[in-house]
Every structure is written in C-alpha cells, then in structure tokens.
Amino acid sequence: MSMRCPSESTGPDTHTRKRDRFLSGHRAIATDRVNPVETGFSRHCESPRCCCWYDTSVEAWQYTRGIHHDNMGDNLENTMLTRRTLLQTALATSFAKGQSGLPKKAKITSSVMLWTLKGSFEARVEIAAKAGMQSIELVAEHINWTDAEAAAKLKFVRSFNLGLDTIIATPDWVKRPVSMVNPEQRDNFLTDVKTAIGWAQKLESPQIILMGGNAISGKTYEEQYASLVEGSKRAADLAAKANLTLIFEPLNSKVNHKGYFLTTCVEGLKLVKDVDNPHLRLLFDIYHEQVQIGNVIRTLTEAAPHVAVFHVADNPGRNDPGTGELNYANIYKAIQKTGYSGYITMEYLPLGDPVASLNKAVDEMRANVV
Numbered sequence: 001m002s003m004r005c006p007s008e009s010t011g012p013d014t015h016t017r018k019r020d021r022f023l024s025g026h027r028a029i030a031t032d033r034v035n036p037v038e039t040g041f042s043r044h045c046e047s048p049r050c051c052c053w054y055d056t057s058v059e060a061w062q063y064t065r066g067i068h069h070d071n072m073g074d075n076l077e078n079t080m081l082t083r084r085t086l087l088q089t090a091l092a093t094s095f096a097k098g099q100s101g102l103p104k105k106a107k108i109t110s111s112v113m114l115w116t117l118k119g120s121f122e123a124r125v126e127i128a129a130k131a132g133m134q135s136i137e138l139v140a141e142h143i144n145w146t147d148a149e150a151a152a153k154l155k156f157v158r159s160f161n162l163g164l165d166t167i168i169a170t171p172d173w174v175k176r177p178v179s180m181v182n183p184e185q186r187d188n189f190l191t192d193v194k195t196a197i198g199w200a201q202k203l204e205s206p207q208i209i210l211m212g213g214n215a216i217s218g219k220t221y222e223e224q225y226a227s228l229v230e231g232s233k234r235a236a237d238l239a240a241k242a243n244l245t246l247i248f249e250p251l252n253s254k255v256n257h258k259g260y261f262l263t264t265c266v267e268g269l270k271l272v273k274d275v276d277n278p279h280l281r282l283l284f285d286i287y288h289e290q291v292q293i294g295n296v297i298r299t300l301t302e303a304a305p306h307v308a309v310f311h312v313a314d315n316p317g318r319n320d321p322g323t324g325e326l327n328y329a330n331i332y333k334a335i336q337k338t339g340y341s342g343y344i345t346m347e348y349l350p351l352g353d354p355v356a357s358l359n360k361a362v363d364e365m366r367a368n369v370v
Helices: 011-023 084-098 121-130 147-159 183-202 221-241 264-277 285-292 296-306 327-340 354-366
Strands: 041-044 052-055 060-063 108-113 133-136 163-168 207-210 245-248 280-285 306-311 340-347
Touching: 052 354, 108 354, 121 133, 121 147, 121 354, 133 296, 133 340, 147 163, 147 183, 163 183, 163 340, 183 207, 183 221, 207 221, 221 245, 221 264, 221 280, 221 340, 245 264, 245 306, 264 280, 280 285, 280 296, 285 296, 285 306, 296 306, 327 354, 340 354
Parallel strands: 108 133, 108 340, 133 163, 163 207, 207 245, 245 280, 280 306, 306 340
Antiparallel strands: 041 052, 052 060
C-alpha cells in the first residue's frame, strides 16, 4: 500500500510550486517504514528530502518541529533534517507518548544479530531500527572499543529506542584456548567471562552467550561434559554476583561448526538442568537444531521454561524464514503455547533488502506470538 504525503497548502502561493516540486513522487512504501506493531508509527516518506511520517496512534501525518512542506525552498538541503534524525525523532516521539505499538500483553521481544547485516555498526543499527526491531545482539563488535567509544555506541543505539540484549563471552573461541570442555583451559574461559561481564555492564546488556567449544581428542564424552558442567557452574556464580544471565548455545556440527562438542538443545537442556542455577539458561537456535537432529517443536516445547533466547533462520541456507523447510508459523504457535517470555532473535542472512526482509519476518512472528 502506498500513501502520498499531504500538500497542506497553508503557506504563501509562492511556496506551493516549490513544495509540489519536491512532493511529487514522495510516496511511503511498506519496505521503508518502522513496523507499526513494534513502535506505533508506520511509515515515512521514502525521499531523503521529506520530513514527515505517518503516526498510526492518531492516524495522521506528522511533521518534524519547525519544518513543514510549505516552507520548502531552494536551499532545502540546508534546512531539512537528515533521515537519521527523522527516524530518531519519530521513534522518540512514539515512545514518549508511551505507545510502543506492542500488544498490551506482549511477552516477546524482537531482536536481530548484527553480524547478519552489512555496513558499519551505525548503518546496521539503523537497519534494525527501520525494520522495527526492539533490540540488537552483538558478537564481537565491541571488544576493541574504548570506554568512551562504548558509551557513544550505546548512546547511538538508545537514540533509536533499541535495547542491546546480548554479547558473547568468548570472542574468536575457535582459535583461542578458552574451551569449556577442556579443564586445562578453564581459567582462560573464566577470565573471558569476567571480561564479558564488564562489557555487559558498560553496554547495559543483560545476557552473555557461552560457547562450549570443540570436542578434544583423548577424552571421553563424559569427561568433556563434566568439564562443561563445572565451567558452567563457576561462570554462573560469577554472573549471579553481577545479576546477569548466561545463555548456553548448542551449535550444529554437520554444516557450520565441524567438531563442536554440544550440538543439540536436548543436550543443552540437560546441561542447564544439571547446573541448576537461574543465571544459566538455554539459547535455542532453531536453525542449528533443525540441521543437527530436527524434531524442533517437540524439543522446544520441553525446553521453553529454560530458554532465554530463540534464534531464527531457515534451512537450508540460513536465510529468511519461509525460504526453506521449516514451518515457522507452526513453530511460533508452539512457542506461544508454552507461555514463553523472552527474546526471539532473527539470525539469518537476508536474501533481499534487509529492512523489508526483517519487517516481514517480525510481522509473521507477531502474527503468532505476543
């Protein structure tokens, strides 16, 4: 559905022709909007010279303060706000009214893993905001930031009313000696956890992802699992002191992570139960589970009370939901039936325009869960 910006010929006739010249073709399109389900305002004009957006809370076009279409002149570039400022202003206005656009009983927070998007950190954050996401997740984007840079990045994220919900404990865990299944590397692992806790506090992130590491030769499954449990217990104790949550992620070893030790959420659920600490929960990656063993709905139904985050991608290809073999409508309905409260995070590689792709994915998710 396209919507044309109003002319509002309230200014002198001398401005009308200039205004109409700029307004011609300024049409709001569904792929260039902030999701109304997520934020409460639906769309803004696609032209970088336009300053209006459509506010669904009042069903009317809104204008950035002090700038109206009838004031457009030849030096428009010097007077109009940038699209970034527009997006920030519109989001801030929506949230200032207390109208997030979410269902009143919403328990699910939408998020996106930034590594799946292209561009600078700032560009990827803007994509997330334009797509109507509520939060973002990081992997290792932050590890070389100074304290001042971290504060500035967080301020930028918050300017779009986005949360920053998750970081990783052990960046570059494949190449560094920080395995959880090797007791000889436990001190290194726990040092990384302490560092990650510091980052989580700086970035106001409530969750930290744990990677178990690759299987090691010369030790039995039972020995490696025992090391994993012990490392998880000690890490969870550290997280408890900081009032943070660790989330353990099983990864598939068939396609993406050859040699990974703990490969299924069936095993991950057992780990969380064996550690028995509320500061350790499960990250249920639907894509990884489907690749490794399938049986997704049955497993997530059992695991949901112990899950903090679901990751979403289709298989094969790790692309948009709906492009592969997974029936995400049924998966979301199963999640809804469990009463799950937490994050559902898009971690797929968009095949087309990332804003349109994420918008569609979240709309489909929201059609089945609240």
